[in-house]
Amino acid sequence: MKSPVAAAVVHLDGKVLITRRAPGEKLAGMWEFPGGKLEHLETPEDCITRELREELGVESNAGEILTTTVYTYPGGTIELIAIMVSLQSTQFTLQVHDQFEWVVPQDLLRYDLAPADIPIAEEIVRKYG
Template sequence: MTSQVAAAVICQEGMVLITRRAPGEKLAGMWEFPGGKLEPGETPQSCIVRELREELGVESVAGEILTTSTFTYPGGAIELIAVTVLLRSAVLSLQVHDRAEWVTPRELLGYELAPADIPIAEEIIRKYG
C-alpha cells in the first residue's frame, strides 16, 4: 500500500522554501518540501493547506500539482505529490522542523534532501531554474 503525501512547493521572488526535519523525527536532519500524509477524503490541495497550518503555522492557498514522485522507504512506499502553494503569511512557526531556508532552485540539490524530494527538486530546477 502506497501512502499519498502532499509536499508544498512554495516559490517567492525566485526562492523556494525547504525545511529540515528536527531530531527525533523520521528522516531527522534531512531537508524536504514541507507537507504530510493525505487524510481520507482529502485532496492534495486541502491536505497541504492543513499541513502547512499544523507544521509551519502559516495560512496558504494551494494551486496546481507540479509533479509526483514515488519512493519506497524502509517503512513503506510513498507517492509524494508536489503542490504549488502561495503563502498568505510569511512568519513561520516550526513544529516538526528545526530549520527553514529560502534557496534558489539551483541550490536545492546542494542540500541533503529526503530521497522522495529529489525528483521534485529536479522538476523545480527544470521549470524555474
C-alpha cells in the same frame, strides 16, 4: 499500497522554501518540501493547506500539482504529490522542523534532501532553474 503525501512547493522572490526535519523526527536533519500524509477522503490541496497550518503555522492557497513521484522507504511506499502553494504569511512557527531556508532553484540539490524529495527538486530546477 502507496500512501499519498502532499508536499508544498512555495516560490517567493525567485526562491523556494525547504525545511529541515528536527532531531527526533523521521529523517531528522534532512531537508524537505513541507507537507504530510493525506487523511481519509482528503484532497492533496486540502491536505497541503492543513499541513502548512499544522507544521508552519501559516495559511496558504494550494494551486496546481507540479509533479508526482513514487518512492519506497524501508517503512513503505509513498506517492509524493508536489503542489504549487502561495503563502499568506512567512512568519513561521516550526513544529516538526528546526530550520527553514529560501533557496534559489539551482542550489536545491546541494542540500541533503529526503530521497523522495529529490525528483521534485530536479523538476523545479528543470522548470525554474
